[in-house]
Amino acid sequence: MTVGTEHAWLQRASCGPGCVHAGADSPGHQWPIAVRTARRVCAALALFSAVWLLALPMPGRSHLQRGYCRLMLRSLGVRMSVSGGPIRNVPGVLVVSGHVSWLDIFTIGTVLPGSFVARGDLVDWPALGPIVRIMKVIPIDRARLRRLPAVVAAVADRLRAGHTVIAFPEGTTWCGLGYGRFRPAMFQAAIDAGRPVQPLRLSYRHGDGRPSTVPAFVGDDSLLTSIRRVITARRTVCHIHVESLQLPGDDRRDLTARCEAAVRGASVPVVASARGEGHALVA
Template sequence: MTLRIVFLAFIVLPFTLFGLPVQLSIVALRLPFWQVLPAIFFKLVAFGLGLRVSLAGQPLAKGPVLIVANHIGWLDIVAVASKLPVSFVAKSEVARWPVIGTFARLHRTIFVDRTRRTDTRRTAAEMSARIAQDVPVLLFAEGTSGIGTHVLPFRSALMGAALQDGARIQPLAIAYTKISGLPLSRSERRQIAWIGDMGIGDNLGAILGSGPKDVVLAFGAPIPAQGDRKRNAQRAENTVRRMLNALNRCDPLPRDGEVV
């Protein structure tokens, strides 16, 4: 734990202090390489937190895509952003959080106010515009987080953002499979997951105090964004559930999530 704190304090913190004003200028000027500094930042943070992230399946490299995933905690963002240049969709409260809200805005996060039904249309339009720019958008489709043993029903309201010509929906299963090389127990999953009324300080302390954590990002076969959004949400949910169950059991992935 001490070595991780030293790494975060003397490597990640100086990089952050240097990179924040640069990233602020890049985002303000709408320059196309806005994802470069965040990618380096999240790789450093992932290393500092002991995350060992691997990919399974093939993420779409080109074309408009909405990625829909299960959600376990804020570590998901670090794991995904350390490997993929995506824009996240997050609840509006995140924008008001100290420090984290600033980071989220500089990463061009799309915020949604879940207390206002009318905000769904605005958020979907922003997602659609970002997708049309060939920037992958990632939606945690459950609308909440769990401990990583199962998948909750996917909400379809925002998935209509992908319903445009040529767009595709790609299911993503996020699975924390091992700590210190051993399969996770249920109690260890609660050290990683951010659930209930757990404070971020307690969660961060548990993460820093645990051994190296293996995380698998498993991509399913893309789904054409055509037809009914509820049907698309159900298809994506079924794919993510099959892949997550397989990864948790250390079984081979189903045909729509083959390991590469």
């Protein structure tokens, strides 16, 4: 999201409150909305109280994580759809996708659970903080660019150890209709570790198939406002298209371009955003 201190390396996204449109029912259905919302809140709170189970070392832990994320999405009124290539059980893979919402944590977790590279203050957020700690997030301090090489090194170490790491190369959230450029910093970790990259194309839609910005977490949105918008919407469908694995090679800009083209569904590298230049990690 694009709030907080601006930095020279962190450009302002063009997405803002004007991009976000609610997806609740018509005024004639206020009672069903209230019932549905109450049911979802109760289900989400019950699941949240059991999040500590994800930290237990046990056989089949990744299956538990996938199931938990799917149930959490369902409790919030979000359904999943997955297409594309098979999800390969490759140790030490870097997963990349566009970044729209806090929901991305759960949507990607339904197919490829792993550790996220995320803004360091997430551990202090209400509701998400415990989940962030359990998922062993790799924090990045966006106010201190000189620490970026240490973050890249930490990602490379986890990849070498066979762990899945998820990164959002745009470095901030966009509305889902617009998007920012991928930056090459995190891709250097895959090259250093000699591990492949798994691009995911992620999109949110209304139940009738129209593109949805309900989950978008942009501008001056608060977490509670965004959660309320999602949980009161009639239905949101998240579609994940699994693209082909990309071998790292030795040129991070080439790897970045290949992965960005895959995530955008383009046959050639993307050279401009749909709504303006993105802002993300620079290298």
